[in-house]
Amino acid sequence: MRALALRAPLGVQVCAASCVTRCSTGCAGSTGCRWRWRSASKMETRLFEKEEHAALYQKCRILIPPEIKNLVLSYLEEKKGKPFMLAVDVGCGTGQSTRVLAPHFQKVVGVDISEAQIKEAKKVVGPTNISYCVCPAEELPFEDGSVDLVLSSAAVHYFNIDKFITEVNRVLKPCGCMAFLTYTQYLEVHAKDCSDQLTAIYNEVEKSLVPFHSIKMRHVISGYKEIFDAIPFPDKKRVGDIVCSMQLSIADLLGFIESFGMFQVFLKKDPEAAKELLRKTEHRWLEAMKVSSKSAMVEICLQYHCVLACKPD
Ligand SMILES: C[S@@+](CC[C@H](N)C(=O)[O-])C[C@H]1O[C@@H](n2cnc3c(N)ncnc32)[C@H](O)[C@@H]1O
Numbered sequence: 272m273r274a275l276a277l278r279a280p281l282g283v284q285v286c287a288a289s290c291v292t293r294c295s296t297g298c299a300g301s302t303g304c305r306w307r308w309r310s311a312s313k314m315e316t317r318l319f320e321k322e323e324h325a326a327l328y329q330k331c332r333i334l335i336p337p338e339i340k341n342l343v344l345s346y347l348e349e350k351k352g353k354p355f356m357l358a359v360d361v362g363c364g365t366g367q368s369t370r371v372l373a374p375h376f377q378k379v380v381g382v383d384i385s386e387a388q389i390k391e392a393k394k395v396v397g398p399t400n401i402s403y404c405v406c407p408a409e410e411l412p413f414e415d416g417s418v419d420l421v422l423s424s425a426a427v428h429y430f431n432i433d434k435f436i437t438e439v440n441r442v443l444k445p446c447g448c449m450a451f452l453t454y455t456q457y458l459e460v461h462a463k464d465c466s467d468q469l470t471a472i473y474n475e476v477e478k479s480l481v482p483f484h485s486i487k488m489r490h491v492i493s494g495y496k497e498i499f500d501a502i503p504f505p506d507k508k509r510v511g512d513i514v515c516s517m518q519l520s521i522a523d524l525l526g527f528i529e530s531f532g533m534f535q536v537f538l539k540k541d542p543e544a545a546k547e548l549l550r551k552t553e554h555r556w557l558e559a560m561k562v563s564s565k566s567a568m569v570e571i572c573l574q575y576h577c578v579l580a581c582k583p584d
Pocket of ligand 1: 319362363366382383385388426431
């Protein structure tokens with residue numbers, strides 16, 4: 272395996288002090304829900320707030336691969352056993368992982384600090400046992416000891432980690448589990464006989480995005496080591512180097528790159544250069560594949576790390 276340049280989405284925006292968010296699970300602050308109207312000025316960093324970015328997320332983000340989903344569900348079954356009642360997907364974005372969990376739980380709630388992301392998530396017609404809530408990861412709107420699984424995909428590194436883990440500890444049932452996933456900087460693009468060339472072009476894209484990385488990326492680079500170390504439960508493990516492959520069109524892969532927070536930072540700083548990077552990359556990929564349409568399919572290989580932990584009984 273080759274180590275490639277960094278790849279998870281980034282971007283930091285400071286929220287306007289007048290914003291307010293509230294629980295939208297329908298609890299309206301009743302029956303033990305701790306969430307109340309809250310001034311966003313108290314929140315820390317605000318990410319992924321733009322509506323266009325959220326729409327791109329909905330269109331282009333990838334689902335949790337089956338291997339990762341099965342790893343998480345087997346762990347929960349081993350540690351807590353069935354029934355699986357309530358799962359919470361924290362930093363759910365537009366709900367890709369939330370919807371993957373839905374068939375396995377009685378109820379799944381996706382929470383995210385970004386109103387734009389939750390608005391997009393709600394537009395998707397999906398299973399009826401899903402609901403969404405705008406709220407910070409550090410103040411989850413659930414009763415003590417009420418949640419079977421807290422999952423977070425490509426998001427924990429954006430949170431206040433200590434506060435988040437304390438909150439997860441509070442809401443989990445005894446023997447309930449946390450599963451924090453991230454994909455890493457490792458990515459290969461395969462097609463016909465030109466995989467090396469396609470991957471090299473991707474590496475160049477990555478390299479040009481390096482100046483737009485956030486400091487939070489250190490967690491991704493370390494495979495969530497600091498996050499793992501911060502979990503106080505003795506029963507925990509970190510599974511790395513899980514390489515998952517998936518089929519995407521060139522158009523989808525370009526959209527996936529465009530959805531990265533670091534690309535969005537680039538776009539904001541220099542819109543013409545950012546758009547030109549995408550145009551040039553498309554042209555080079557199509558040329559390497561000797562095709563003319565962006566609907567041409569490639570296989571990408573992504574490397575995941577997964578932190579799993581079980582709350583003591
Ligand atoms: C890279 S996206 C991942 C989205 C989705 N889980 C996925 O796998 O595509 C990170 C998400 O975390 C959310 N986020 C960042 N900080 C947060 C916080 N403190 N509380 C809740 N959500 C947060 C962002 O709004 C964004 O939707």
